[in-house]
Amino acid sequence: MVTVKTMKRWFTSLTVVAFILAAAIFNWSLLVSSKKPSDMEIAFVSDKAQHYSETGDEKLASTAQVPFPSMDVTNINTLDEALIKIQELEKRLKDIEYRIPKKYPEVKFLTFKDRKRILITGGAGFVGSHLVDRLMMEGHEVIVVDNFFTGRKRNVEHWIGHENFELIHHDIVNPLYIEADQVYHLASPASPPHYMYNPVKTIKTNTVGTINVLGLAKRVGARVLIASTSEVYGDPEVHPQTESYWGHVNPIGPRACYDEAKRVSETLAYSYHRQENVEVRVARIFNTYGPRMHMNDGRVVSNFILQALTGQDITIYGSGKQTRSFQYVSDLVDGLIKLQNSNYSLPVNLGNPEEHTITEFAMIIHKMVGGKSHIVNKDAVEDDPQRRKPDITRAKHVLGWEPSVSLQTGIEKTVRYFRKELMRSKHSERNLHIPVDVSNINV
Known part of the structure; x- marks a missing residue:
């Protein structure tokens, strides 16, 4: 032995x-x-x-x-x-x-009565893989479905072979026949470089894919959580944004393939709920960051950290007075699970109400990383939201949820992750490739 x-x-x-x-x-x-x-x-x-x-x-x-x-x-x-x-x-x-016998992360034992069979579409992605970790360690059976467009097998490879885990290479725009108690529908590109790379596919994933997920839930009696987005509010005219705000969206702009597709996804969810009695939950997710983000994610956090670590200028598009709120991925996962297991069926904002200007955020990254980078401004881009801040009163009241990880702590963990990723890919540019030149967006 x-x-x-x-x-x-x-x-x-x-x-x-x-x-x-x-x-x-x-x-x-x-x-x-x-x-x-x-x-x-x-x-x-x-x-x-x-x-x-x-x-x-x-x-x-x-x-x-x-x-x-x-x-x-x-x-x-x-x-x-x-x-x-x-x-x-x-x-x-x-x-x-x-x-060699494989060692898995420690998993809690649940009885057959307490253990759930949970399907996660997009489970090999950034947020999905962290959700997989939490649910696996809580002792549930987890099935991941991913087409690996933005998801990566290595995000969940530490679970491959575990008796409670199954990974299926499948595109959710095609019907899926699986038994499940709960479904988290996270499948969709979520950053501008990715969803603008193939806007038609983005729309199909969030419409046809959502229909397939809701149809599955109808057949097997599963509850579905739809991962929606703060983008349904567009460039909001109300601050902070409450769930009752209908939004201010350009339906033909470059971001519309994502914004409008997510709005339709919500509409489909509540239509299935009213007509077919499917249990649905809707999470409107605000800016989220943390380990396992793509280095080519194209959003503020990944752009600024990567630029600072590689000695490039930290580039702000527009005046830098635009605001965003950033939540760490573990806080989001906690909110998703609480919402899925709650009795509340209306949309819920999941985000950090702590608001920062893009310039402030760039300065935080620059100070933390150090180096020779300078902060520079370039021309603004079309449909870039000027303010983004969630009202999380509903989440606090019905879920007992609010973010707990400070920006300083979260950014430190993310910077450490990016340093390791850069060491992994120092002889290859494959992880730095951006499929279409839309990285100049402050998301």
């Missing part, structure tokens, strides 16, 4: 071996190759060396009865041969990882 002590020795041993191997491979490639390796090739070898240094050693491989490839590098004469050797190591290490 493999002990923790054996595993620790394994990790320590291969750290040394991996770097020796990487150095040997790199040196041989320089000595015998007729051409100098490119930066991409060097980065590839470097990344693989780091991967092996963090994995295991030959002792555990032997214990697990998996033959470990020879560490002999004397026959490696070209970079191609070096890469083949690395691929062999990678394959063997995957075999080893498969044989």
Whole structure:
């Protein structure tokens, strides 16, 4: 049986071996190759060396009865041969990882009576994955449905294989047939670069997708929580925004594909409630931030942190007097669960009533991160809301909910996450790609 002590020795041993191997491979490639390796090739070898240094050693491989490839590098004469050797190591290490029992986060035990079967559409996304963590740790069965347009498998991979967890690659614009007690309908791109990249698909996800979710709920008797948005208020003329405010939306503007689609999603929910007796809950979500945000999210938090960490100018579009309120993702998850389990069926604002100007927020990020960045202003963009602040009186009264994580604490955690992400992708620009040039939006 493999002990923790054996595993620790394994990790320590291969750290040394991996770097020796990487150095040997790199040196041989320089000595015998007729051409100098490119930066991409060097980065590839470097990344693989780091991967092996963090994995295991030959002792555990032997214990697990998996033959470990020879560490002999004397026959490696070209970079191609070096890469083949690395691929062999990678394959063997995957075999080893498969044989090692997987350790999951601690999960509370619930009786069959108390345990719910919960479907989360968009569960591999930013907010959805945090909701998955909370519900799994509370002991429920969780089914995640995601098409991975903005969601990422690695956001939930720590649950894969757990008996209470299931991950399904599926686009909610197609019907879904699953048994569930509760549904959280979070599937939709939520940042301008993502929802403007394919506006028609954004509309379909929030209309056809919502019809499919509500139809499923009707068939199986599930309660549905619709993740709506503060964007239903448009560029509001009432401050702060209460749930009774009907909004001020441009129906043909660049943001309309999201704003109007979410308004229709709410209309569909209450139509199914009145006509088909489907239990519905509607959360109007205000600006949310935290770990697992995309670096190409295109919103204020991710834009400013990324610009500050990479030494770019922190760019404000417009005067900077526009205001936003920012809530940390754990506060939002808490509010979503409380709303789902409440007896209240009308829309509820979930957001932080603490209001900051865009300029103030840029200064907070700049001070926290430091570096050589400067704060600069550029021309304003179309339909950029001037003020955004929720009235959460209803949430306090019917849910007993209000945000508890301070802006300072939340931003510190998010900055730490972004630093790690930048280290992960230092040899690749794939995580920095923005599919369409609409990043110049203060969301």
